[in-house]
Amino acid sequence: MKRLTLLLFFCAAPALNAQDAQPDARKTLYDFLVARAANHFEARKKEVAALKTPEQIKQRQDRLRSEFLRSLGSFPAKCPLNPTIAGTIRGDGFRVEKVIFDSRPQHQVTANLYLPDGKGPFPGVIVPCGHSVNGKAAEAYQRVCMLLARNGIAALCYDPIGQGERFQMLDAKGNPISKNGVSEHIQIGIGAWLVGQSTATYRIWDGIRALDYLESRPDIDGKRLGCTGNSGGGTLTAYLMVLDDRIVAAAPSCYITSLERLLTTIGPQDAEQNIVGQIAFGMNHADYLTMRAPRPTLMCVATKDFFDIDGAWASFREAKLLYGKLGHGERVSLFEYPDGHGFSKPRREAAMRWMRRWLLDKNDAPVEDDFKHFKDEDLQCTRSGQVLTDFKGVSAFGLSIRECEKFAEARGRFVKLPREKQMDVIADALRMMPNNVRPSSARTAEFITPPGRDHVTFDHDVYTTWRELAAIKDRFTIAIPEFIPDTTQPRSALSKKYQAAIEFESLGIGGFGKNARPASYSPEFKNAMISLMLDRPLLGLRVDQLRWWLWHEQRGDKRFHLVGEGMTGLIALHVAALDPRVEEVTMEGSIVSWEDVVRTPDSVGQIQNVVPGVLTRYDLPELIASLAPRKVNIVNPVDARLQPLSQKAVDDLLAVARQAYAAQNAADKLVLKGLASGGR
Numbered sequence: 001m002k003r004l005t006l007l008l009f010f011c012a013a014p015a016l017n018a019q020d021a022q023p024d025a026r027k028t029l030y031d032f033l034v035a036r037a038a039n040h041f042e043a044r045k046k047e048v049a050a051l052k053t054p055e056q057i058k059q060r061q062d063r064l065r066s067e068f069l070r071s072l073g074s075f076p077a078k079c080p081l082n083p084t085i086a087g088t089i090r091g092d093g094f095r096v097e098k099v100i101f102d103s104r105p106q107h108q109v110t111a112n113l114y115l116p117d118g119k120g121p122f123p124g125v126i127v128p129c130g131h132s133v134n135g136k137a138a139e140a141y142q143r144v145c146m147l148l149a150r151n152g153i154a155a156l157c158y159d160p161i162g163q164g165e166r167f168q169m170l171d172a173k174g175n176p177i178s179k180n181g182v183s184e185h186i187q188i189g190i191g192a193w194l195v196g197q198s199t200a201t202y203r204i205w206d207g208i209r210a211l212d213y214l215e216s217r218p219d220i221d222g223k224r225l226g227c228t229g230n231s232g233g234g235t236l237t238a239y240l241m242v243l244d245d246r247i248v249a250a251a252p253s254c255y256i257t258s259l260e261r262l263l264t265t266i267g268p269q270d271a272e273q274n275i276v277g278q279i280a281f282g283m284n285h286a287d288y289l290t291m292r293a294p295r296p297t298l299m300c301v302a303t304k305d306f307f308d309i310d311g312a313w314a315s316f317r318e319a320k321l322l323y324g325k326l327g328h329g330e331r332v333s334l335f336e337y338p339d340g341h342g343f344s345k346p347r348r349e350a351a352m353r354w355m356r357r358w359l360l361d362k363n364d365a366p367v368e369d370d371f372k373h374f375k376d377e378d379l380q381c382t383r384s385g386q387v388l389t390d391f392k393g394v395s396a397f398g399l400s401i402r403e404c405e406k407f408a409e410a411r412g413r414f415v416k417l418p419r420e421k422q423m424d425v426i427a428d429a430l431r432m433m434p435n436n437v438r439p440s441s442a443r444t445a446e447f448i449t450p451p452g453r454d455h456v457t458f459d460h461d462v463y464t465t466w467r468e469l470a471a472i473k474d475r476f477t478i479a480i481p482e483f484i485p486d487t488t489q490p491r492s493a494l495s496k497k498y499q500a501a502i503e504f505e506s507l508g509i510g511g512f513g514k515n516a517r518p519a520s521y522s523p524e525f526k527n528a529m530i531s532l533m534l535d536r537p538l539l540g541l542r543v544d545q546l547r548w549w550l551w552h553e554q555r556g557d558k559r560f561h562l563v564g565e566g567m568t569g570l571i572a573l574h575v576a577a578l579d580p581r582v583e584e585v586t587m588e589g590s591i592v593s594w595e596d597v598v599r600t601p602d603s604v605g606q607i608q609n610v611v612p613g614v615l616t617r618y619d620l621p622e623l624i625a626s627l628a629p630r631k632v633n634i635v636n637p638v639d640a641r642l643q644p645l646s647q648k649a650v651d652d653l654l655a656v657a658r659q660a661y662a663a664q665n666a667a668d669k670l671v672l673k674g675l676a677s678g679g680r
Contacts, residue, residue, distance in 0.1 A: 029508035033530045034263050037279050040534070041260050044282040048318060054326050061291050065242065067281040068291075073197040073613075075205055079105045081213055086381045092371055093117050094149035098381040099156075103209040106393040110165040110381040111158035111210065112136050114149035120219035123226065123359035126210045127157040128203075128240070130231030130254075130343070131181045131270065135164020137376040140230065140343040147352045147368050152360055154220055158210050160203060160232070161188065161396045165382050168395040169601050174386055177602065181232070182270050186525075188396045189271030190606050191598040193532070195403035196613035200239065200272035202396050207240045215246065222246070224359045228351040230254050230300075230343035235273050238288035241297065249358035250292070251351040253300035254307060254341050256285045259533075261311030268529035276612045277535035285311070289319035294328035298354040300347040303338040312336075397601040404598045407616045414618040415625045415660055422626050423578055429614050430540030430574065432547075465505035466549070469495055475559040475583065476501035480546070480568040482509060498563045498586070504549070506542045506568055528607045537611045543574040550579060559583045566590055570609055570620070576630070577623055584631035592637045592645075593653045594619050600640035624657040629666030632657075635673050639680050650674035 051057050083101040090096075097113040116122055125148055132138035136157040145155035159166040162184030167176035169184060178184045189199040207227075215222035226249040229237040234255025241250035259279060268274050275283065289297050297319075301312045316334045323332045335350035345368050356362045382390040394402070414425060426432075469491050470476070479500035481492035495503045508527055531538045550560070561584040564572030569590025576582040594615055597603050624632055634654065637645050650672045651658070661670040 029527050030267075030530065033527060033534065036534060036536075037259070037263060037530065040279045040282065041284070044284060047282060048286075048322075051322065051325070057290070057293070057322055057326060061293070064281070064283050064287055064291055067277070068242065068275065068283060071198075071276045071278065071281075072201045072204065075201070075208075076104055078209070078212065081209065081216065083213060083216075089374065089378055091146060091374075092150070094146065096374070096379065098379065099213070100381050100387070101209065101213050103206045104394070104399065106391070107396075107399065108166075108387040108391050108393050109158050109206055109209065110136070110387055111156055111213075112145070112379050112381075114145040114155040114157070115219065116149045116152050116154060118152075120154075121221040122152065122154040122219060123224035123355070124154045124156065124214040124217075124220040124222075125226040125228060125355055125359075126207060126214065126240075127155055128207055128227070128229035128233040128236035129157065129160050129163060130229065130233045132163060133180055134376050135159035135166065135181075137164060137374070137379045139373050140348070141233075142373040142379075143345075143368065143371075144228065144230075144343055144348040144351065146371060146373070147348055148355060150369075150371075151352055151356060151366050153226075153352075153355050154214070156210055156214055158206065160206070160236075161185070161199075165380065165385055165387055167386060168388070168397060170386060170388055174384055174389040176386070186271045186607070187601055187603065188400070190603060190610055191397060191400040191601075192403075193276070193610050193612045194594050194598055194615045195400050195407070196616050197400060197403055198272065198276065198612075199270075199396075200275060202399060203236055203272050204239050204243060207236055208244055211240075211244055211246055224248060226250060226355050226359055228253065228300075228355070230347070231341065232270060232273070233343075234300075235270075238285070241295075242288055242291045247292075247295070249296045249298075249355055251298040251300055251354050252288070253343055253347050253351065254302055254305055256288060256299055256301070256315055257307045257309075257311030258286065258314050259284050259311075261308035261314070263530060265308050265311075266306050267526045268533070271529075274529045274533055276532050279530075279533040280535040284315070286315035286318040289315065289332060290322045293319070293323050294326045294331050296331045296354070296358040298332075298350065299334040300350050301334060301336045302340055302342070302344070302347070303336060304340040306341055309336070395601075397598075400598050404595055404615050410616060411619050411622050412656070414622045415656065419626070425617050426574060426577055426623075429611055429617050430543055431536050432540050432544045467503050468501070469503055470499070470501040472501055472558075474557065475561070477561040477563060478502045478504050480504050480506055480562065480564045480572055482566040482568055494563060494565050494588070498561075500563065504546060506571055507545050508538070508542075509568065524608050528610060532610070532612065538608050539570060539574070539611055542568075542571045543578070546571060546575050547578055550575070550581070557581075561586070563588070564590065567605070567608055573620065573623055576632075577626055582630070584633070585627065586633040586635060587637065588635040589638055590634075591640060591642075592620050592624070592634060592650065593640075596653065597640040603640035604642045606640060621654050621656045624654060624670075625660035628657075628660045629664045629669050631669045631671075633671045633673075635671075637672075637674060643680060645674045645680050647672070647674035647676055649680050 081101040086098040088097050094114050094116050099111045099113050101109055103109045129135050136159050141157050145157050148155040161168055162181035169177040171177055185199045192198050214220045225246050227237045227240050227247045228251040230253040234252040237252040241247045303309055319332050323329045337346040349368055384390050477498050477500040479495040481494045528538050560582045562572035562582050563586040565588045569587030572585050576585040597606050639645055661667050
C-alpha cells in the first residue's frame with residue numbers, strides 16, 4: 001500500500017524561492033502558505049526599492065488604494081445620521097455627550113463625545129476601540145479621550161460591532177451570546193466575505209460615518225480631524241487614515257508591524273485585520289503609512305508587544321524613506337515604550353501630543369494627570385445596554401443578508417449559462433487556474449520520506465497525498481475523507497463504506513491537518529486567513545489540487561465517482577462541475593447552501609469553505625443543478641451549524657436543483673436523503 005505526495009505549481013503564482021525549492025513534506029500547510037507569501041513579499045520589496053520620484057510614489061499609492069477599496073467591496077450611499085444625544089455627564093475640564101447615530105439605515109452606532117470646556121470650534125479626533133468587551137467604556141479608551149479633551153481636542157469614541165452596546169448576537173433575554181468581540185467579528189466575516197463584503201468593510205464604514213458626525217457639528221472644526229486607536233483600534237486607524245482624506249493627523253497604536261513578522265510570529269489575527277488579496281497585490285503594513293504620505297502619522301509601539309517590534313521598525317524605516325523622498329520626512333515618526341500591548345499612559349500622551357502638534361499647532365508636552373474614569377453605566381447610551389434591543393435594527397449579520405438577497409437573480413442565471421461559461425465563473429470565483437490551461441509535464445524528484453509515504457514533485461504548488469486501495473478500472477470511486485488518522489490504517493471509514501479504489505487526502509486535511517472541523521482560532525483559521533490574503537481561498541486550493549491531480553494521474557477515458565464528507569463534500573462537488581469525466585458525485589454530511597451560512601450568525605466550522613464574493617455568482621444549489629443529468633447523491637446533509645437537515649429542509653434548499661434535473665427528465669439521478677423526521 002503506498003501513498004504518493006505531489007507538489008503542484010499554479011502557473012499564475014511566482015516561482016518558489018531557492019530555499020523553498022525542495023520542501024519537506026512534513027511541513028504544515030501553514031508553513032507552505034507562509035513560503036508562498038514570502039515570494040510576494042520579495043517582489044514587493046523590489047517594487048518599493050525602485051521608487052525614486054514623487055510621481056512614482058503617487059502612482060503606487062493610487063494603485064494600492066484602488067486595490068484596497070476593491071477588496072473591501074462596495075460602500076453604501078450615505079444615509080441621514082439621525083443623531084440623538086441620550087444624555088450628558090460632566091468631567092474635570094470637559095463634558096461627555098452620549099451619542100447615537102445611524103451608520104446605515106436602521107444600523108445604529110453608540111458613541112461618547114468628549115468636549116473640552118470653553119468655546120469651540122475644537123479639533124476633533126475619532127478613537128476606534130480595540131477588542132475590549134465593554135467597547136468605548138474601557139478605561140484606556142476613556143483616558144485617552146479625557147486626555148485629548150483636557151488638552152483642547154474633542155474626542156469621539158464609538159463602540160465597534162460585537163462590543164460594548166453593539167453586540168450583534170443576543171439571546172432571548174437580550175444578553176450577548178458571544179463572550180468577546182473577536183468571536184463575533186470572525187462570525188460576521190464568514191457571511192460578509194461570502195457576499196463580497198467583510199467585517200473590515202462594515203467597521204470602516206462606521207468610522208467614516210463617525211467622521212461625518214464630527215464634521216456635522218458646529219462646535220467641531222471639520223478641517224482639523226484626526227484618528228487614534230489601539231490594537232484593533234490601531235487596525236481601524238490604519239485603514240481610516242488611508243481611506244479618508246479628512247484625517248489630518250493619525251496615531252495608530254500597537255498594531256503596525258509587518259506581515260512577514262506577523263505570519264511568522266503570532267499569525268493572522270481578527271477577521272477585519274485580514275484584507276482579501278492584500279499579500280497578492282502588495283499591501284503590507286508599511287503601506288498604511290505610505291499610502292497617506294505625506295500627511296502626519298505617528299506609530300505608537302510597545303517593545304514587548306505581540307505585534308512584533310522588529311516588524312514595526314522595518315515598516316517605519318520604509319515609510320520614513322518614502323516620506324523623505326516626498327520632501328516631508330518630519331511628518332512620520334515612531335514612539336516606542338518598553339512595555340507590553342495596550343494603550344498605556346506613555347502612548348496615550350504621545351498620541352495626544354501628536355494631535356496638539358498637527359491640529360492645534362502646539363508643539364509641547366502635556367502629561368496625563370491621575371484623574372478618575374467613569375463607570376461603564378455612566379457612559380451607556382441605550383436604555384437596555386444594547387442597540388439591537390432598544391431599536392430592533394439591522395445587525396451586521398442582517399447587512400450581509402441584505403447583500404445576499406441583492407444577488408439572488410444573478411445566482412439564478414448561473415444555471416442557464418453554457419457549461420464552459422459556468423466553468424469559467426467557478427474558476428474565477430475560486431481564484432483557480434483558467435479552464436483552458438493545462439498543467440505542465442511532471443518532473444520528479446525525491447524528498448525526505450516519512451514512513452509509509454513516497455514523494456514526487458510537480459510544477460504545481462499543492463501537497464497531494466493519495467493511496468491506491470483497489471485495482472483501477474475504467475470507472476472507479478475516489479474517496480476524500482475529512483480526516484485520515486495515519487498511513488498504517490487500511491482505509492478510512494468513508495473509503496470502506498463506498499469501496500473506494502483511491503483515497504485522496506486533501507490539502508491540509510488528514511495527515512497534514514490536526515482537526516477535521518476546527519474552531520475559530522485553530523490552525524485551520526490561520527490557514528484560511530493567510531489563504532484569503534494570498535487571494536487563494538482554501539476551497540479553491542483544494543479543488544485545484546484534486547482537479548489537476550486527476551489530469552496528471554488518470555489519463556485516457558477514465559471516469560470517476562467522487563465521494564466527499566463534511567467539508568470535503570464541497571471539494572468533490574466543485575471538481576465534478578469542472579471535470580466532465582466525473583460521472584457521479586456523493587456528498588455526505590456536508591452543507592448544501594452558502595446562503596444558509598450567511599443567514600446563520602452562529603455557524604460552525606465554515607471558515608475553511610469561505611470563497612469571497614461567491615454568492616454574487618452562484619450558490620451550492622445552483623452548482624448541483626449545473627451537474628444535471630449526472631448522478632448526484634446528497635446524503636445526510638447538515639445546516640450551517642453542522643446539524644442534520646430534515647428531508648423538507650433539504651428539498652426546500654435544493655428546489656432549484658430538483659427543477660433542473662426534472663427539466664432534463666433525470667429526476668431519479670438526483671438523490672436527496674435528509675432526516676425523515678427531526679432535524680431543522
